[in-house]
Amino acid sequence: MKTIQYLVFLVAVLWSASAWSQNLAGEYNIKVTGSNVHLHKSPAQSSVNANTTLKITQNGSRITMTFGGFGGVSAATIFKGDVGNNRFSAVWWYKGYPHETKVVWGTVNGNKIKGRMIYPRVSGRQGLVPGWVDVSFSGNKKLVINPGVIGGIKPVVPVIPVTPIKPVKPVIPVIPGLAPVLAEDCLSFNPDKVKVEDEGDGTYLLTDGHSRMKVFPNKKEARRAKKVIRHYRLNKHCFIGRPDPSLEYWLKGSKAPKGGLKHDDCIKFNPSNLTLKKEGSRWLLRDGSHRMHMFPNKKEANTALAFIKKYGFKRTCYIGRPDPSMTYFRK
Known part of the structure; x- marks a missing residue:
């Protein structure tokens, strides 16, 4: 009986090792x-x-x-x-x-x-x-090296006896009206390193020399995107709903871009007047009766609404309408 139990144990260990490998x-x-x-x-x-x-x-x-x-x-x-x-x-x-x-x-x-x-x-x-x-x-x-281990030998740290201290339960203050922290999906870049490259197939790539940021259908729209990024000093490209984002927005640090740029193609809206409406299986973001953006699900629609209000966006701006190759928000 003990032999059978041992064999079962051994098989379990070998299976576990195989799975871990x-x-x-x-x-x-x-x-x-x-x-x-x-x-x-x-x-x-x-x-x-x-x-x-x-x-x-x-x-x-x-x-x-x-x-x-x-x-x-x-x-x-x-x-x-x-x-x-x-x-x-x-x-x-x-x-x-x-x-x-x-x-x-x-x-x-x-x-x-x-x-x-x-x-x-x-x-x-x-x-x-x-x-x-x-x-x-x-x-x-990539190997992850523990800096505390040198040559495979972990240094010995002397143990200093201490007097036990009774733990104190932390008190987290509750601030009325404070919204929960929202996780953002953003990629950082240096606006001074942004450039336009010809893909050789009729499209143009916007890149910071490291990441393929966006692909544009023509050189004019790609250059306009570069100009917008440089003018507003944008250094974060954020997404809602990756890997296929339903919405993108751009930030200057942790703030919304503001001001204006000549030939900006923007539509003004009232952030306090925004609502969500279900249409079939999708969700519509609207400013009063004005249709702004469609989302594939309620979660992404709610997330978009939360970030629009968080940053105080007041304008939706486009590059290349009626089929825009890039969208950005600003105050």
Whole structure:
């Protein structure tokens, strides 16, 4: 009987060790190689050869993979998937953008990862060039070194006896009218390093030299975006509802941009007059009877309303209407 119990215990330990060996969580330095193919542009194909990053979080066998930017793929592209038997697969897809889909799959061996990404694009949105990205990637997990451990030996710290002190229960003051802290999803950048790059396929990239910030359908709109960022000294690009944000907004530090810029295309609204209305499965943000913005769910609509009021936005501004390539708010 004891032998059977021991064997069951041993199998459980080995299974646990196998499952642990498939822990992908961490940050990776990634090498990407492949091609970006265009159906209606010349040249019809361009090579992709870049270094980027990959961050993976894991809950059981479920994984979330966040790639940094590289040729043809924007930064912070988030994939959802699964891992098992030292293999993984994940997809990026959003019902609001059926003209784009991204798929990744591959294998993991210890701290090493390798795989492939396919990203087909079809027509249906301004600035989107039909074609596909087909790349292979490989890399190693970044090592996290504990500065308190040198050469594998943890320094001995002398133990000093102390007199026990009775813990005091902290008192958290309640401030009437204080709203709960909202978590923001923002990327910081240096406005002085923002530049426009020709993608070679009819589109133009706004970048700070590190991240692929936005892609524009023409040079005029890309240059206007750069001018807006420089003028208002914007240094944070924020999103609601990533990986496919239903709304973006830009900040100067922790404040809303204010003032004005010649040729700003803005619509004024009253933040105290904003309401939400359900329309089918979606939610409409409106200023009185004026329709402002549609959201895919109530959570994102409420979050947008909260941030608009938090920063005191009073104008919605656009670049490239009637199909704007960029939206920003200001006072």
